[in-house]
Amino acid sequence: MGQPVSGRAPTRTHRHSINPPGLPWALPVITVESSTDGPRAAICANLHGDECIGIGVVHALVESLPSALLRGSVRLYPSLNPEGLRAGARRMPGESVDLNRAFPGDARGSSADRAAHAVWHDLLGFGPELVLDLHADSSASIPYAILDRLITARDPERQRRLTRLERLARASGLTLVWDYPDALYRRFHLDRSLAGALLNHGRIEAFTLELGPRRLIAPDAVEAGVDAVLGVLGSIGLMASAGTEHPSRVAGGPWRRDSGPTPRKAGVLRPHHSPGTLLEPGQLLASIHGLDGGLRERLVVPTRSLVLSLSEQAWIAPGASVTTLAVPDSP
Ligand SMILES: [Zn+2]
Structure with missing residues (x-):
């Protein structure tokens, strides 16, 4: 009991x-x-x-x-x-x-x-x-x-x-x-x-x-x-919890899940922002580099985007997912 x-x-x-x-x-x-x-x-x-x-x-x-x-x-x-x-x-x-x-x-x-x-x-x-x-x-x-x-x-x-x-x-x-x-x-x-x-x-x-x-x-x-x-x-009344707001919470929206831009070239993934960052259209999310450091590709967000997560992989294959974004959920 x-x-x-x-x-x-x-x-x-x-x-x-x-x-x-x-x-x-x-x-x-x-x-x-x-x-x-x-x-x-x-x-x-x-x-x-x-x-x-x-x-x-x-x-x-x-x-x-x-x-x-x-x-x-x-x-x-x-x-x-x-x-x-x-x-x-x-x-x-x-x-x-x-x-x-x-x-x-x-x-x-x-x-x-x-x-x-x-x-x-x-x-x-x-x-x-x-x-x-x-x-x-x-x-x-x-x-x-x-x-x-x-x-x-x-x-x-x-x-x-x-x-x-x-x-x-x-x-x-x-x-x-x-x-x-x-x-x-x-x-x-x-x-x-x-x-x-x-x-x-x-x-x-x-x-x-x-x-x-x-x-x-x-x-x-x-x-x-x-x-x-x-x-x-x-x-729903199961307990007396008032609820707390997590410091990372981003209000507004409604947001929807989006898999973000994917690279056409393989290489080292270098994210330019941390999760929780809001990006404006055209802003650089991440870049893909050769092992010698040379820039291979820039990954830019096409719409206003909230970075929810980034891939834990440092080496990215063409077409691989590098992020999960939240984007405006326009009907
Ligand atoms: Zn799961």
């Missing part, structure tokens, strides 16, 4: 595991439940095996929620991809499909399909009104929230749900970025990501937090992630 604090109803912590059929591992699941009825939320982490910050965030929540929860319940998934974690790899070992494009999954499909199916059923069985999926972009990044496109609903339901989604994400105190425009969103199958599938096919409000360095559970990134999650959980 959690420690009751001055009149607060006691909490219980339940643990179970998910065993996807035919897979030799189990996923731990922790549910912290108040004896007072209220909203249900779920926090998922480490879906991409090399993105580890969310594990630290979930572990901190396992410790703090029993004495902080006022009502309702929170289900915590520390790792949706423990084999990817062990291998230090984004995907499940031996799997060609990105687990974050496999939802809602298939009980008779590939390992990623079966894992996604098992997670989907555990999540929907819990019946959350809100799910947060914790990812990590780069050691050179600001933390930000990605909001999916809602391509399966029409107005006015669509507008009502998007307004609610934006209000929930704003409570994270992070910079908000809508995902790629609808056509690219469909082409990249982003409605089969966990948050995208929950929003589009599960009719559950869900969004993704990108929380900084991927492989290292860095204390400051964990702290920022915990603050962001508590702000969102507080906004």
